[in-house]
Amino acid sequence: MSCLDLSLQKLDAGLLEHASLVAVYVGMHTATRIAVQALPRIRLLAPKAHLCVYGLYAPMNEALLRALGVDTVLGGEVEPALLSLCQRLRINGNPSQSEPVVSLSKIAFEVPDRSGLPKLSRYAHLVLPDGSTRVAGFAEGSRGCKHLCRHCPVVPVYQGKFRIVPADVVMEDIRQQVKEGATHISFGDPDFFNGPTHGLRLARALHEAFPRVTFDATIKIQHLIDHKELLPELRASGCLFITSAVEAVDDDILRHLDKNHTSRDFDRAVALTREAGIALAPTFVAFTPWTTLDGTIALLERLVELRLVESVPPVQLTIRLLVPEGSWLLKLPGFRERLLAFDPALLGYPWIHRDPRVDRLQQDLQAQVARCEQGAVPRREVFAAIWRMAHEAAARPAPKLAGDLGAPIPRLSEPWYCCAEPTEQQLQSF
Numbered sequence: 001m002s003c004l005d006l007s008l009q010k011l012d013a014g015l016l017e018h019a020s021l022v023a024v025y026v027g028m029h030t031a032t033r034i035a036v037q038a039l040p041r042i043r044l045l046a047p048k049a050h051l052c053v054y055g056l057y058a059p060m061n062e063a064l065l066r067a068l069g070v071d072t073v074l075g076g077e078v079e080p081a082l083l084s085l086c087q088r089l090r091i092n093g094n095p096s097q098s099e100p101v102v103s104l105s106k107i108a109f110e111v112p113d114r115s116g117l118p119k120l121s122r123y124a125h126l127v128l129p130d131g132s133t134r135v136a137g138f139a140e141g142s143r144g145c146k147h148l149c150r151h152c153p154v155v156p157v158y159q160g161k162f163r164i165v166p167a168d169v170v171m172e173d174i175r176q177q178v179k180e181g182a183t184h185i186s187f188g189d190p191d192f193f194n195g196p197t198h199g200l201r202l203a204r205a206l207h208e209a210f211p212r213v214t215f216d217a218t219i220k221i222q223h224l225i226d227h228k229e230l231l232p233e234l235r236a237s238g239c240l241f242i243t244s245a246v247e248a249v250d251d252d253i254l255r256h257l258d259k260n261h262t263s264r265d266f267d268r269a270v271a272l273t274r275e276a277g278i279a280l281a282p283t284f285v286a287f288t289p290w291t292t293l294d295g296t297i298a299l300l301e302r303l304v305e306l307r308l309v310e311s312v313p314p315v316q317l318t319i320r321l322l323v324p325e326g327s328w329l330l331k332l333p334g335f336r337e338r339l340l341a342f343d344p345a346l347l348g349y350p351w352i353h354r355d356p357r358v359d360r361l362q363q364d365l366q367a368q369v370a371r372c373e374q375g376a377v378p379r380r381e382v383f384a385a386i387w388r389m390a391h392e393a394a395a396r397p398a399p400k401l402a403g404d405l406g407a408p409i410p411r412l413s414e415p416w417y418c419c420a421e422p423t424e425q426q427l428q429s430f
């Protein structure tokens with residue numbers, strides 16, 4: 001068995017020529033866009049292979065993937081289905097799919113085999129405020145989510161369920177990455193506090209085994225407030241920062257997305273994490289069909305007021321709501337009528353804002369941020385450009401940015417986001 005990471009490696013014709021099974025993992029929207037581009041070439045290079053696409057984004061793109069010649073599509077808890085597929089291929093040659101497209105059965109988790117992957121040091125690393133870097137590993141303490149935020153890609157597959165990965169399996173996976181040089185672990189659970197006791201158990205186990213290894217996790221605003229008493233222990237166990245999908249500071253938009261928190265809850269979460277000594281890295285869906293130019297300025301003002309200018313990757317302030325097939329946003333009364341026909345190139349339903357100035361601003365900001373990222377412009381300066389452009393779009397004078405805008409926080413070298421259209425830069429990397 002061989003493994004290729006298409007975000008870092010090229011397709012290998014020699015490897016594919018005699019392959020009998022090619023299974024492509026699509027855990028994120030961007031990975032799916034890359035897979036859709038790669039599949040025709042894979043088909044050409046591996047003419048005899050059974051094609052399988054698996055991962056969170058596979059079931060919602062099933063029709064498109066099948067049209068591209070994919071034989072098996074799997075989502076949810078996929079390991080038993082992958083095993084069954086391999087066994088059937090050995091016995092029957094090239095059978096048609098008999099495994100369920102989505103399985104949420106409880107499975108016996110195994111320690112991930114990372115031996116075929118590129119070196120850990122080639123992946124995103126931790127960047128500390130002083131500019132120093134650390135090799136980062138990745139671990140998964142749970143899968144799925146017990147919440148039902150309408151725009152979230154986890155929801156159509158897991159439908160409010162989540163699965164705990166046993167602590168000894170997670171720790172063994174961390175151990176193999178620490179051996180390879182990781183001194184920071186990024187927990188990739190959709191929400192580290194879906195099972196707060198489990199989250200805390202993992203934090204304790206990590207700290208006990210590797211006291212110098214730090215970590216970060218993703219925790220929703222509501223959980224930060226509900227489990228505030230756990231935050232000091234997370235910090236004491238090495239938690240450097242928490243990513244939280246704030247999405248908006250407008251209560252109407254938060255209601256449309258069914259986020260279960262309010263704009264003021266965001267303020268509270270900032271205060272609680274600060275008090276615990278953990279940096280908060282909020283993420284946003286800055287542009288939605290309900291966004292207004294004044295609303296964009298209000299978001300920027302809130303970041304200034306909360307001293308979070310350095311805590312938000314500028315790309316977060318350009319992100320446009322993604323509506324993939326199966327999105328629970330399609331259940332929102334009247335929402336589907338605002339969308340254009342499904343676009344296979346986008347893997348989603350495009351939408352046009354009623355106010356063309358909003359769409360223009362989003363495109364201009366996206367281009368500006370991409371230029372700044374190529375030139376490694378500091379976050380504070382990019383924010384200043386966004387501030388000026390947003391005020392110009394609304395024909396409002398831009399007040400001078402002054403006072404304490406916040407200090408840089410630890411971060412990963414590649415900001416991640418899943419409920420958004422990928423930037424051109426990301427796609428070009430493939």
Ligand code: SF4
Nearest residue numbers: 145147148149152190
């Ligand atoms: S956005 Fe976060 S909390 Fe909401 S359903 Fe998705 S993973 Fe769960």
